[in-house]
Amino acid sequence: MKLTGLTAVVALCAGAAFAEPIAPGDVQYSEYGAVEASLSGAAGDPENGAAIMVNRGKGNCVACHAVTALSDAPFHGEVGPTLDGVGGYRSAEELRGIVANAKMTFEGSVMPAFYKTSGFIRPGDGYTGKAAKEEDLTPILTAQEVEDVVAFLMTLQDG
Template sequence: MSGTHLRLAMLLCLWASTGTAQTLSDAEQGLRIMANRQQGNCVTCHQVSVLRDAKGIDGAAGKQGDFGPSLDGVATRYNATQLRQWVMDARLLKPNTLMPPFGTLEGTTQANPARPMLTPEEIDKVTAALATLR
């Protein structure tokens, strides 16, 4: 595990034990969103080592999928703008993707509730987290 991943894992564990969200960076909050089954839920389809190793993070350990590609090293393959687009609406980068659009309802049907899955602020935090995965 790299130093950045170890630091993030330690801070996530600290947050889980204290419940003080004010001390978390955008990237750390983004990792929590990625593991949260009610928000990003990225780990249903993707492997994220830093989350797999984080103790006390709901949805992170032992429940990661392999349907989509591993997100480890994703920041070495894409810049921040591209990472944000993958989260917002991956169909614009890969038209036949099965990845749901997290930031738009355009081209979707029967969304319930009728709003994007993530807010622009949450997408910023997930993008910040993805940018740390080198």
């Protein structure tokens, strides 16, 4: 009996370690845009999340949001609200939904959907006159990168 129980625990842990990320099209949003399940199945890394937030080729969150904890990064924006203290008044599930696709929480938001691959309006190629391709795009952030950003945002407890 002990061996069977131990085998079951090892199998469950191994399954969690190799869990497939939730595909962008399969993300389940609550009525108010929260995403309950981790997109990657792994805990986020707050240090990597901070790096993504200031990376101009990735999240670039500071282009629109001021974040005192990231004051070493230049040119914080004022388009979006300051994120100071956001981990104290938003849950990880709410933040995950906002980062994945803010329009599910804030209709009409200009914030990009960082974990979305389809449903975009594309004007086509103005230089060649060819219509836009209808294939899915690559998400801006991976499932793990979304989790990393959420982990960093959850560290912002004081505002």
